[in-house]
Amino acid sequence: MKKLLKDIEREAIGQIREANQDKELETLKRTYLGRKGKISKLLKSIGRLPPGERAAVGLMANEVKQNITRQFQLKSLPLRKKTSSKLNQKIDISLPGILPDIGRLHPLTQITDEIAAIFLRLGFRLVEGPEVETEYYNFQALNMPINHPSRETFHTFYTTDNFLLRSQTSTVQIRIMQKQRPPVAVIAPGKVFRPDATDASHSFMFHQIEGLLVDKDVTFSDLKGSLTTFCRQMFGGETRMRFRPHYFPFTEPSVEIDISCMICGGKGCRVCSQKGWLEILGAGMVNPAVFEAVGYNPEEVTGFAFGMGIERIAMLKYGIDDIRMFFENDMRFLEQF
Numbered sequence: 001m002k003k004l005l006k007d008i009e010r011e012a013i014g015q016i017r018e019a020n021q022d023k024e025l026e027t028l029k030r031t032y033l034g035r036k037g038k039i040s041k042l043l044k045s046i047g048r049l050p051p052g053e054r055a056a057v058g059l060m061a062n063e064v065k066q067n068i069t070r071q072f073q074l075k076s077l078p079l080r081k082k083t084s085s086k087l088n089q090k091i092d093i094s095l096p097g098i099l100p101d102i103g104r105l106h107p108l109t110q111i112t113d114e115i116a117a118i119f120l121r122l123g124f125r126l127v128e129g130p131e132v133e134t135e136y137y138n139f140q141a142l143n144m145p146i147n148h149p150s151r152e153t154f155h156t157f158y159t160t161d162n163f164l165l166r167s168q169t170s171t172v173q174i175r176i177m178q179k180q181r182p183p184v185a186v187i188a189p190g191k192v193f194r195p196d197a198t199d200a201s202h203s204f205m206f207h208q209i210e211g212l213l214v215d216k217d218v219t220f221s222d223l224k225g226s227l228t229t230f231c232r233q234m235f236g237g238e239t240r241m242r243f244r245p246h247y248f249p250f251t252e253p254s255v256e257i258d259i260s261c262m263i264c265g266g267k268g269c270r271v272c273s274q275k276g277w278l279e280i281l282g283a284g285m286v287n288p289a290v291f292e293a294v295g296y297n298p299e300e301v302t303g304f305a306f307g308m309g310i311e312r313i314a315m316l317k318y319g320i321d322d323i324r325m326f327f328e329n330d331m332r333f334l335e336q337f
């Protein structure tokens, strides 16, 4: 009897493992565990055994039944998964999937890259410098001695004595000229800091990109040519330019450069305050005093420098009227770029 039970168990487990359809499993279940199944029949015959053997055989019969039941459970789980794949056919595969959120470049980074690409094509090299500077690099070396009134507009955040957050990226120009003999052709993008109260057009931190070209016989025509090329590539070939005399301590002569408003084409609109012109750049021929500060001979070399605010360019290009939008990390704003 015990041998018979073991045979049934072995046979059942073998067949269950080989079954690969729900129907087949159902039949097997009936064959072994059903009311008229092999196990039931066997249990019924226990009564005919001698009383001393009944308990042991009964116990074994139950174990065999449990083992077979467990095999059914193990088998039916993966089988059900297999059959349920039929359900997949009802899924509309033409529905658009869920796109993962992928990052993108901040609009200011995009504009910086765009500006840099133009100057790199003109032969400039991209350089960077520290955001925490010494007073020397931020002022003295740029021809703004202690107590010079022009420091007023550049006053910035001091960390400790003589150390401050740079108020313009011109500091990088000084560091480059100290390290490198002419010719020099570099652009330096980066953050600058001024203790301005924040409003729609001011921020205590903003971004600038500055450029410097030093060589023998660099003239104001080179300045005009380079910056005209830049403005036309950045704002379109139709862009007209206007150079107005200005004062910067580190350049002489100095200019402010306006471009014709790309919104109204110069007729006057809200963006250009009805003027038809937009101020875009500050520039000038490097002041000989700056060359002397870095050990260049102003009798041998000349050069020009320029600087522009990246936020301003981005605001004009995209028609954004509040500088704070760039720094609030509002996804509804950032996702538009």
Ligand SMILES: [Zn+2]
Pocket (backbone or CB within 6 Å): 261, 262, 263, 264, 265, 266, 267, 268, 269, 270, 271, 272, 273, 274, 276, 277
């Ligand atoms: Zn306009």
